[in-house]
Amino acid sequence: MSTNAIKVESASKRYGKGVVALDKVSFEVGQGELFGLIGPDGAGKTTLIRILATLLLADEGYAEVNGWEVRKDYRKIRRHIGYMPGRFSLYQDLSVEENLHFFATIFGTSIEENYDLIRDIYVQLEPFRKRKAGKLSGGMKQKLALSCALIHKPAVLLLDEPTTGVDAVSRQEFWEMLRKLKEKGIAILVSTPYMDEASLCERVALIQKGHILSIDEPKKIVSAFDKPLFAVRTNDMYRLIQDLRAFESTHSAFPFGENVHLALKNPIWPEAIQAYLAGKGHTDIEIHPAQATIEDAFMELMGQEEEVNQ
């Protein structure tokens, strides 16, 4: 098939007066592609996914799913997408089995018919199939929601922050499932606020304040970050960031886990940084060269964006 699974052209959306949720967003997702929408809360991820799920209308621009336009052909789209909202949206007072049976039936199919597709996920839920959905753990809830979104064998899956509020192990398992689904030819658009999940996608769009900063393979986005990078820590982390930002060779300094990631304008010796920090009264100074991550790239792109706006 030549059509893209998803195509969005300069879509914009405003809420009320002044609040811009999406600002001329354009991107494409190919058939069978695992595409990540990465950005912090309030970046516009949910709005974008809802527009594609035909639940919201964009103010401007064009969007289509599987070749169908979202406004005109919303009925066809609704029959062929699997949509999982950000909030757990199954019936809490229905059991696992009842939920799945309900969604299979309203999509005109049955659990047996498409069992192959959900088997890997559903086997983990099977021991709890009589349990009420409201009594499942966070990870289990998401697996059930995914099963329900998949039960009618959709051509495109739209997942809004499926791993938010889920423990680390379940998150890993969840991504493993997405990879398997992708191999079965289902195009997947998944949004997440976790930068570390970007590398699990084939391509990602970094989104911030309704604006797409960059679209590329995660590896390429990271390698576009060409500044020398160090992980720095001292006894006084709070003052460290301010001192580093005041340092003449500093390009940027951001907290990163237990360290501060320091990007430099030009390569200098770590000893020079050490001497500067020691002069500012820091002790227990540790400086290591660091590998750039998608988060560094995101911060960098965000900084550039703000400069342009100013």
Add this chain to the structure above:
Amino acid sequence: MIMKQFGIFIQKELYHIFRDRRTLLILLGMPVVLVLLFGFAITNEIDNARIAILDESKGEMSREITQRLVASGYFLIDENLREVSEIEQHFREGKTKMAVVFPPDLQENIRRHLPAQIQLIADATDPNTATTLINYASAIIGQQLREQNHGQAAPMQINTEVKMLYNPRLKSVFMFVPGVMTVILMLVSAMMTSIAITREKELGTMEVLLASPLKPSLIIIGKVIPYILLALANTVVILMLGTFVFGMPVKGSLLLLGLECLLFVVTSLALGILISTRTESQQVAMLISLMALMLPTILLSGFIFPIESMPKVLQVLSNIIPAKWFIIIIKNIMLKGTGVGFVWKESLILTGMALFFIGASVRNFKIRLE
């Protein structure tokens, strides 16, 4: 496929209803409690009202009237007074609701066929009770006087003969059973459906349903049908209680009664749906249902306050209350035993209202989130 979708949707809705034990208990228990409450506690009937007698005539006539009053079962002699001054004292102490005063010349006047006067004094701090007591007592005294004159009736005397049709004993049960039924049907149909639909919005499941191939009309009808059944079950319970516990008659056709109930339920449901299309949370839906539906239904439908005695503005306003028409219809059917011929106008008005609300709901139903 549509029938299957429909079936599973109703099944799901029934799970919601039956698994929420507390709400179910309220829905099924409320009609019983309300009917019993109205039946036994809130009543305008007079039973064993305490009265005082001041008998200055001490004749045969006054004794007979006193006996008649007691024998009626409505009155109980609290005390026999000796002086007029004692009357007020008695009222102030709250011992009695009414005093009957027989003048000294009573016996004499009757014998001479002169107008006889008996004074009834009532405590009108509770006007309804006072009026009822006076009416009862007057009726009993009038009866006695008529019988006395039997055969030698005074030529110029005009007697009014009152006959209460359809509810000869003026039992208030006949009034509140239709009223409670109306309130309950309104409550179950309008409030429960508006809450059930907004709950899906609140929990986010409406979002998933909208993004599915389910037709909006199917979502609505699927949500509504279980509540129709529930409302009709309540109707049966109320009618049975009314009939077997309070002796309320159902003179007209049961089938017609059932159809009219169904019509009212559909009207209320349409109102509930309309409310749910305009609200996002269960709380707001409940408040609107209570304020905009329940209060007018109770106050303006003629259930508690007679429409005829309302100010003109409210009388006009009462015309847009579906409950008013429904109460007229079911009273006609249950008490008078009339057929379609006498209630077609009211039924048509209700049908019109139902169609209007359904149309407005369809127009307002959003196929998207905003």
